[in-house]
Amino acid sequence: MKKVIGFIKKYWVLLIIILAVTLYIVNLFLRGSQSNGTPTPTPNNKVATFGSLTPGTSSTTDVTNTLGRPIETKTVNGEVVSQYKSTNQYRFHEVVFTNDTAKLIKEIVNTNDKINSDFITNTYGVASNILYEQLANSTFNLYVYPANGIAYLGHTDGTVLEIWYFEPTTIDKFITDWGQGYSNTPFTDTNTQ
Secondary structure, eight states, rough: HHHHHHHHHHHHHHHHHOOOOOOHHHHHHHHHHGOOOOOSSOOSOOOOOBTOOOTTOOOOHHHHHHHHHHHHEEEEETEEEEEEEOSSSSOEEEEEETTTTTEEEEEEGGGGGGOOOHHHHHHHOOOOOOESSOOOOOOEEEETTTTEEEEEEETTTTTEEEEEEOOOOOOOHHHHHHHTESSSSSOOGGGGG
């Protein structure tokens, strides 16, 4: 025992350095390839919600209690679509209901809301799917996180126009249900060839 204590007293600096290097290497190993600082696609399985509203479980009453009375309600393709006041005086939040349950919530984002793409990528990582609007003059894309139930209509400069909340799904089902008018490939004008 005296030999061990004598060894530690004699080489304590070397032992601390070896311990520090070992902990550093273990830390690098546990962090893996995330050391480049770039967000990875969907780093968690967090399901997105719009405040206290969760698509697939929130009822019409829940939405009214949270967003107030709808400004307008209409039926589109057999689904009830209601619009609610937002921070933008010209555009309104939109909720699509099926059987009295919110299925899709579109949050309108205003510049005063101070929400940009970093707000979403810091929580969910880089979007696993980008859908392109099939219009020649469109500069906004739909960045979709199907497993998290969130998408945002945004520009490459970080501007966000809308955030969509939906039940977690696959990208193919998302396109079928909510992404009509969008494609996996950017728009190309066939008339210019």
